[in-house]
Amino acid sequence: MIQLSQLMPVGRRRIANRYLVRIARTLLIVCSVLLASLAALVSTSPIARADTKTDPSTTGTASTVSPSTVAVGGTIMYTVSGFPGGVMVQVLIDDGTLVSSHPSESEVVTTFTIAQDGTASGSFELPDYVDQGNHWLRFRVFGAQGMSAQEGNAADYTNKSPYFTVSGVTVIGGAAPPTVPAAPTPPPHQVAAPGGSGRSGASGIQAAGPTTEPVGFPIIGASILALSMILVVLSVLVAVNRRRMAAYQRRRVTA
Incomplete structure (x- = not known):
């Protein structure tokens, strides 16, 4: 009886340990299994496309605008560099926000093709809806797929230009077309958003900041x-x- 009473707790303890x-x-x-499934999901899920209308400038890109002050409806000249060669680029004013009160107007004011060396230049007349004040240009690639491992996804390339001022009179001395700038290496820190303290000169180069995760x-x-x-x-x-x-x-x- 003593041995049986001693064996019963031992048997129960063994069974409990086995279950544990x-x-x-x-x-x-x-x-x-869950960890392996999560790792597979991360490796196969596509990376979300960047919003090239409002994202910071792509690292390595740069742009200029002139003249620094232009009359309402005047002509703006621009240059860009650091883009993949052969891609099409759209130009927007103030990231296209001005057309919200003008449904009949297109947010894209002009398009152009980047040369094989990654640069381009051109000009266009300001639409009537661009009022007096400080503005900027947005250059964004459209209709492009990934170009190479070094260039990444060409469709995500974007650049925000320096500010320019629209007023009643064009400043003399800004009519000459600016030269195409070389891509900065390493690129300076990106200019802050509109209204911030990081406004650059109107004819300076807008360089890219670090990309977001x-x-x-x-x-x-x-x-x-x-x-x-x-x-x-x-x-x-x-x-x-x-x-x-x-x-x-x-x-x-x-x-």
Whole structure:
């Protein structure tokens, strides 16, 4: 009777330990499968396209505008550099926000093709809806696919020009076409958004700032970190349980 009463707790403890080991192994397998599925999803999911209408200038691009002050409805001249050769570029004024009150007008004021050396220049007349004040040009690639590993996705190339002023009189001395600038290496820090303290000179070069990371990256990284922590905790539980079992077996042998 004494031996039977002593064996019953031992048997129950063994069964409980076996169930604990099985549960830990099952959880390890499930977490491993989830982690592998998440890694596969991250590797195969397409990267979100950049909003080239409002994004910061692409690293390595630059632009100029002249004259620095132009009359309402006057002619603006521009140059760009650092774009992939052969792509088409659209030009917008103030990122196209001015046409919201003019539905009949197009936000694209002109288009041009980038030369093989990555530069282009041209001019256009300001639309009637461009009132007096400070403005800028937005150069964005459209209808292009990825060009090369070095250039990345050509369709995401964009550049925001320096500011120019529209007033009732054109400043003399700004009529000569500007020379095409070389792409800055390394590029200076990007000029701040409209109304900020980082306004550059009207005929200066707008250089690109650093590109932004995908928004979904912190969520994916946090998920991977959480799964890794679960795996570590389960591994520790299994190791502790095995040590307890080994100590229990040693106590039985020495008893």
